[in-house]
Each structure stands twice: as structure tokens, then as C-alpha cells.
Amino acid sequence: MSRVCALLLPFLSAAAHAQSTTPATSELGSGFGQMLFGLAVVIAILFATLWAIKRLTAPRGGSVPLKVLGATAVGPRERIVLVELAGKVLVLGVTQSSVQTLHVLDAGELPAATPQPPTGLDFSAWLKQSVERRKHGS
Incomplete structure (x- = not known):
């Protein structure tokens, strides 16, 4: 103890x-x-x-509603950009060193975009098609 x-x-x-x-x-x-x-x-x-x-970080200047409608590359560093501004649509040529207005049209003159059908199959359709081929092939 x-x-x-x-x-x-x-x-x-x-x-x-x-x-x-x-x-x-x-x-x-x-x-x-x-x-x-x-x-x-x-x-x-x-x-x-x-x-x-x-x-x-708040934007400076007036609250001008500027909306980029679309853009596409026409070269490695050149783009064509559609911009909507105050009821007008501007077609701009954008390069590395400059931005030029190529064309101006009213927003109503712009043709409505038609939905393009998908060029390829989506994954679910491809999978369904391959399973069907397998079933009928065996």
C-alpha cells in the first residue's frame, strides 16, 4: 500500500x-x-x-443597358460581335488593337434566331441506339 x-x-x-x-x-x-x-x-x-x-467595384458612368448578343471568331485574334445598345444593334469588328463599327441596324431589323436542330445525337439518344443495336445484334 x-x-x-x-x-x-x-x-x-x-x-x-x-x-x-x-x-x-x-x-x-x-x-x-x-x-x-x-x-x-x-x-x-x-x-x-x-x-x-x-x-x-461598382460600375462607373451612366447605367447604359449594353447587351452582347453574340460573337464569332473570324481569325485567331479577330472577332465579329453583335452588341445591342439603346434600341440599336451594332456589328463590331474586334481585333487585338482596335474595335470598328461594321454596321448599325435597328433592334427590330435583326432577324429572329431560329433554333438549329442538333447536328449530332445527344448522349441519351446514342446510348439508347447502341443498346438497341446490341439487343438486335445478339
């Missing part, structure tokens, strides 16, 4: 020492309060930064 007490004595003295040095509940509460205050400051800084980013 004395051996067990001798082995446990260092642990018991460490536990007694730890009890005498534990912070009071008021100190624990103030530490928790400081942590919450720090968290609130970090969240406030985050929201202020997000507000500033949103404010600085």
Missing part, C-alpha cells in the same frame, strides 16, 4: 497545486468577454472590407 501511495504522491501534489492556481470565475468570464469582443471586431472588419470592395 505504501508503494501505491508513493507512486500517486506526485500526481496528488500536482492536482493540489493546479486547484490552488485555477483562475477565479470572474477571470474566466473576462477572458470569455475579451474573446467575444475580438470576434466582433474581426467580423466588423470583414463586413467593412466587403462593403468597400462592393463600393469600389
